[in-house]
Amino acid sequence: MKKNILERLKDGPVLGDGGYLLELEKRGWVRAGPFTPEVALTRPDALRELHVEFREAGADVLQTLTFYASRDKLATVGLENKLEDLNRAAVRIARDVAGDKCLVAGNISLTWMYEPGSPAAADRVRKTFDEQLAVQVEEGVDFIIGETFSWLGEALIAVERAKKTGLPVMVTICFENKNETADGKTAAESAKALRDAGADIVGMNCLRPPRHMLAHMEEMRKAVDGYLACQPVAYRTPDDKPDFTSLPEFPLGLDPLQLTRKEMADYALRAREIGVNYIGACCGAVAIHIREMARALGKLKEDQRLWKKGGEKPMSAYEYYDHDKLAAGKQK
Numbered sequence: 171m172k173k174n175i176l177e178r179l180k181d182g183p184v185l186g187d188g189g190y191l192l193e194l195e196k197r198g199w200v201r202a203g204p205f206t207p208e209v210a211l212t213r214p215d216a217l218r219e220l221h222v223e224f225r226e227a228g229a230d231v232l233q234t235l236t237f238y239a240s241r242d243k244l245a246t247v248g249l250e251n252k253l254e255d256l257n258r259a260a261v262r263i264a265r266d267v268a269g270d271k272c273l274v275a276g277n278i279s280l281t282w283m284y285e286p287g288s289p290a291a292a293d294r295v296r297k298t299f300d301e302q303l304a305v306q307v308e309e310g311v312d313f314i315i316g317e318t319f320s321w322l323g324e325a326l327i328a329v330e331r332a333k334k335t336g337l338p339v340m341v342t343i344c345f346e347n348k349n350e351t352a353d354g355k356t357a358a359e360s361a362k363a364l365r366d367a368g369a370d371i372v373g374m375n376c377l378r379p380p381r382h383m384l385a386h387m388e389e390m391r392k393a394v395d396g397y398l399a400c401q402p403v404a405y406r407t408p409d410d411k412p413d414f415t416s417l418p419e420f421p422l423g424l425d426p427l428q429l430t431r432k433e434m435a436d437y438a439l440r441a442r443e444i445g446v447n448y449i450g451a452c453c454g455a456v457a458i459h460i461r462e463m464a465r466a467l468g469k470l471k472e473d474q475r476l477w478k479k480g481g482e483k484p485m486s487a488y489e490y491y492d493h494d495k496l497a498a499g500k501q502k
Contacts, residue, residue, distance in 0.1 A: 175340070185231070185460070186399075187232055188451045190235050192424075193220060199216045201247075204246055206249065217263050228464025228465075231272055232274055234306065235277075236276065237318070239253065239302060240253070243281070243282070253301060261311055276311035278299050296331055299327065303331060307337065325360070329368055340397075344376045347413045361390040371398070374386060374387060375452050387446055391445045400450070434460075
């Protein structure tokens with residue numbers, strides 16, 4: 171039997187996966203703009219392949235592609251009646267790929283319907299989360315991730331509804347271009363509130379790259395004793411606009427801003443130093459990023475496939491320009 175997420179976290183850092191919607195958009199299967207996840211129904215093989223890539227890269231967890239799979243969000247593309255089918259298909263695909271190797275995290279996200287001080291809006295958010303969670307839990311997810319909440323109030327509702335499933339719960343907030351939530355709460359205040367509400371794992375995700383997120387993770391680490399999660403984007407952003415979705419390059423011109431595999435590996439090491447327990451990534455993070463993070467964290471061995479070198483002449487540019495010798499020197 172697989173260890174659950176809390177047992178794995180107790181043993182040491184858990185490695186999450188990368189981003190799905192933006193990567194599937196780059197591959198032609200998701201429309202930029204709405205970024206809705208109907209690919210789980212229309213192109214299940216494309217989604218399955220991306221899950222396989224993250225699994226083979228060393229991820230310990232695969233998230234279901236149910237971000238934005240709520241009725242109101244799906245209604246923007248005429249798919250409000252496909253909620254159950256979509257959520258069910260997304261979980262089944264992730265579970266099939268995960269097998270006995272990875273845990274499967276059900277996923278709920280921001281709804282764009284939350285309004286501070288509005289009981290009616292809060293009830294609508296509750297209904298939205300409950301509708302998705304019912305299907306995901308029925309299909310056998312291992313734990314729940316609620317993510318990308320600019321409003322701490324909405325994040326707290328996610329904790330409330332996810333806890334009712336009886337599964338472990340991870341909920342993460344995000345900062346836009348101000349170093350606080352939309353309701354004016356700091357990272358430390360948010361972490362405390364989420365832990366007090368019953369979340370098993372709290373943290374931050376999306377919108378910002380490691381450079382604009384790790385300092386806030388340090389604040390969270392000082393504020394709470396429990397498990398912390400960090401899932402930044404893999405895009406480089408300036409100091410005055412740390413939220414990548416606010417940049418003029420979003421969403422179709424982000425390619426030159428993508429972080430290197432080394433930068434993401436360095437992030438993984440720094441996160442571990444801070445005391446982050448769940449080290450993952452979000453938009454822009456692809457399999458090579460997760461693979462280098464896995465190697466940095468000691469979760470993946472170096473490539474051991476056969477390569478006969480040392481002949482009279484080099485048989486690749488890698489040898490011809492002595493890249494192999496330089497790489498060997500760095501490993502010593």
